[in-house]
Amino acid sequence: MDATSLMRKAATLFASQTAAVHGANRLTYREAWDRSVKLANGLLALGLKPGDRVAVLEDNCIESSDIFQGAAIANLVRVPLYARDSREAHLHMAGHTNCRALIGSPQYRAAAESLIGALPDLEHVIIRDDSYEPWLAAQSPVDPKIAAHEDDFHVIRHTGGTTGAPKGVAYSHKAWLNVCRDWFYIFPQVNPGDVCLHVGPISHGSGYQYLPVFLAGGCNLMIDHFDVVETMELLQREKVAFALLVPAMLSAITRHPDARKYDFSSLKCILTGTGPIQDATILASRELFGDILWQGYGQTEIPPIAFMGPQQWFAEVEGSTPLRACGMVLPFSDVEIWDEDENPVPLGEEGEIVARGDCRMTCFWNNPEAMAERIVNGWIKTGDIGRLDANGYLYLLDRADDKIISGGYNIFPSELENVIAFHDDVLEVAVVGIPHPKWGETPLAVCVTKADAAVTEDEIVALVATELGSYKKPGKVVLQTTPLPRTAVGKLKRKALREPYWQGHDRRIAGA
Numbered sequence: 001m002d003a004t005s006l007m008r009k010a011a012t013l014f015a016s017q018t019a020a021v022h023g024a025n026r027l028t029y030r031e032a033w034d035r036s037v038k039l040a041n042g043l044l045a046l047g048l049k050p051g052d053r054v055a056v057l058e059d060n061c062i063e064s065s066d067i068f069q070g071a072a073i074a075n076l077v078r079v080p081l082y083a084r085d086s087r088e089a090h091l092h093m094a095g096h097t098n099c100r101a102l103i104g105s106p107q108y109r110a111a112a113e114s115l116i117g118a119l120p121d122l123e124h125v126i127i128r129d130d131s132y133e134p135w136l137a138a139q140s141p142v143d144p145k146i147a148a149h150e151d152d153f154h155v156i157r158h159t160g161g162t163t164g165a166p167k168g169v170a171y172s173h174k175a176w177l178n179v180c181r182d183w184f185y186i187f188p189q190v191n192p193g194d195v196c197l198h199v200g201p202i203s204h205g206s207g208y209q210y211l212p213v214f215l216a217g218g219c220n221l222m223i224d225h226f227d228v229v230e231t232m233e234l235l236q237r238e239k240v241a242f243a244l245l246v247p248a249m250l251s252a253i254t255r256h257p258d259a260r261k262y263d264f265s266s267l268k269c270i271l272t273g274t275g276p277i278q279d280a281t282i283l284a285s286r287e288l289f290g291d292i293l294w295q296g297y298g299q300t301e302i303p304p305i306a307f308m309g310p311q312q313w314f315a316e317v318e319g320s321t322p323l324r325a326c327g328m329v330l331p332f333s334d335v336e337i338w339d340e341d342e343n344p345v346p347l348g349e350e351g352e353i354v355a356r357g358d359c360r361m362t363c364f365w366n367n368p369e370a371m372a373e374r375i376v377n378g379w380i381k382t383g384d385i386g387r388l389d390a391n392g393y394l395y396l397l398d399r400a401d402d403k404i405i406s407g408g409y410n411i412f413p414s415e416l417e418n419v420i421a422f423h424d425d426v427l428e429v430a431v432v433g434i435p436h437p438k439w440g441e442t443p444l445a446v447c448v449t450k451a452d453a454a455v456t457e458d459e460i461v462a463l464v465a466t467e468l469g470s471y472k473k474p475g476k477v478v479l480q481t482t483p484l485p486r487t488a489v490g491k492l493k494r495k496a497l498r499e500p501y502w503q504g505h506d507r508r509i510a511g512a
Contacts (some may be wrong), residue, residue, distance in 0.1 A: 002148040002173040004072040006215050008033075011069075014217035017192055021221045021238070025062040029217075032065050038139035039070030040146075045139065046124050048100055050075035050146055053156065055094040055122075057081040057104040057112050060201055060222035063128050066136070067103055068202070068210060075146045077153045079168075080203030084409075084469040087114055092165045093158050095119050097365055101126065150174035156365050157203075159300050168365030169300045175362045180212045182304040182332050182359040187242070187294065188268040192217030195266075196242040197234060199226050199249060200408065206244050208303055209271075213242065228252045232262045239266035246408030247277040248439055254284035267292050269309075278440075279323055286314065297326040297396060302360040302380050305333050305353075306394040317391050325393040326386075333357040337388050342376055350397060353386045354379040402494055404433035406441050411472050413494075416443055419467045420460055425453035430484050432498035434476065435505065442475025446497050449479050 011019075011033035019032040027035070043054065054076050056067055071078045079097050081090050094102060094115060101124040104112035109127050116125055126132070154173045158166040171179070184190065196213040198220060200206040210220050221238055223230070226249055234240065245253070250272055253259055270289060273296040285293055291310035298305045306327030315322050329335045336344045337351040345351045356379045364370040374381050385398040404411040413431035420429045428448045436442035445460060457477035465473040485493040 001177060002150050003154055003177055004148045007069055007072060010215050010217060014192055017217050018219045020062060020065040021219060022060060022062040027065060033069060034141060035066050036069035036073055037143050038136050038141060039066045040073035041144060042139040043076060043101060044074050048076060053077045053079050053097045053099040055079045055081050055099040055102040057083060057102060057108045059083055059105060059224040060198055061105060061224060064202055064222060075148045075152060078155045080157060083108060084471060086468055089166060090115060091118055094122060097156055097168055148173060157300055167367055167370050169361045170363050170365045172362045178359045179208060179303050182330055183208050184212045185330060186307055186309055190216035190218050194218040194241040195221050195238050197240045198222045199231060199245060209244060228256050235264055236262045241266055241268045244271045247272055247281055248407040250285045251281045254288050259288055264289055269294055271296055273297060282323065295327055299382055302355050304330055304359055305335060305355045306330060320389050320391045320393045322393060324395060326396040327394055328392045329394060332359060335388060335394060337386065347388055347390050350385060350387045353382045353384045356380060404441050404443055407439040409471055411443055415468055416445060416464055416472060419464055420445055420447060423455060423463060425449050425455035428484055430492055430494060430497055432494050434498055434501035436475055444476045445474040446478045448484060449481060451481055
């Protein structure tokens with residue numbers, strides 16, 4: 001079974017229902033499908049063929065619907081680029097997947113056009129400016145009915161690995177449908193007309209909710225930024241049933257003085273995750289919204305590993321601490337905890353979380369070395385440290401790969417280190433995650449400087465913000481002339497740098 005035929009069925013059965021909303025723009029299923037057919041035909045008319053890759057650089061917008069369905073109709077493979085990433089990241093993601101076309105929102109024209117000439121396979125850049133709608137309208141409205149096989153590639157998302165370049169995580173049609181099935185397995189039923197709010201970009205985690213909602217006749221309501229008041233107004237006005245709100249968003253809403261003036265009674269399910277969440281935020285959210293909170297844990301390579309709903313999350317279970325868990329192992333996932341020799345440890349003991357199931361990626365795109373490194377006998381090694389108790393609750397304790405999750409976004413120390421290390425006054429630098437009251441975690445940059453250095457903390461922060469984007473800037477900078485702590489063989493002791501900031505915390509990760 002392929003995603004395209006299922007979307008085509010939904011477009012037929014729910015033709016008059018609202019399919020997508022962004023601002024004042026609304027599309028019925030019929031309108032959304034017609035636009036997507038035209039986009040598919042437009043891309044095919046440019047010479048693209050089934051299986052070719054198309055990069056997408058956008059925030060959430062009504063045109064996001066065009067490419068979500070349109071790429072599938074033409075049996076092309078979507079490659080989402082992340083708007084906050086650097087040009088180098090865009091070059092790698094679009095380059096190693098050999099994208100032949102790129103579709104971008106007008107605000108990212110410069111970033112998109114900067115790739116022209118730098119990527120030999122990139123033949124077409126389509127900017128959704130004033131010329132987009134006339135171009136789209138001129139394309140054939142006839143569904144090309146290109147056959148898609150369940151093993152054909154459907155989407156390639158990227159990790160931001162701590163070493164080397166980001167890895168392309170490729171999903172076939174079948175694998176993506178399995179992800180969608182497992183993602184919604186324990187959620188309330190999606191009924192035709194149910195509204196799902198996408199605050200985060202559908203190129204990221206929120207995209208896992210787009211297709212299940214579309215297939216069930218629901219409405220995908222997209223916004224392109226988070227504002228606490230606007231979000232609360234949307235939840236009430238649009239009678240939102242489903243939403244993915246990262247911990248920092250939930251914290252902002254529950255702390256707002258007017259939060260209890262709004263009517264949230266239409267909500268069936270708020271999913272949170274993408275980072276740890278503090279007890280105070282959980283309990284305040286439950287008090288505000290009621291028993292409609294779900295939490296999920298997974299990775300790009302195997303998105304749904306453990307989920308839990310309110311009956312599991314807020315239960316009193318002997319031998320477990322549900323409030324501190326990141327979920328319960330899903331029925332269609334298999335999870336173990338391994339020691340350093342890749343042997344399973346007894347329940348309750350700590351080790352690396354590994355998982356397997358049919359909701360996992362098909363492969364790392366053109367990267368057999370990464371496949372061999374991350375997959376052992378069918379098990380995907382997450383790089384996260386945790387434990388699994390006898391009741392099926394999974395606890396996330398630390399990150400073996402030093403990844404920092406700040407406000408729901410993944411930040412990788414090597415990215416910041418590579419930028420800061422080029423400063424003339426910096427001899428060496430290490431970045432680790434430390435607690436932050438709003439974002440859950442924030443990067444700490446420890447810089448060893450020259451004895452006569454004039455560099456300031458603000459200068460380091462501005463450097464990172466300029467090169468990588470403001471959301472990756474360090475929340476704290478330490479300038480010192482003493483060397484970084486290292487082992488006898490010269491390996492950086494990151495734990496020694498971050499440990500003082502985690503005193504009083506029972507986990508070396510924090511939530512908003």
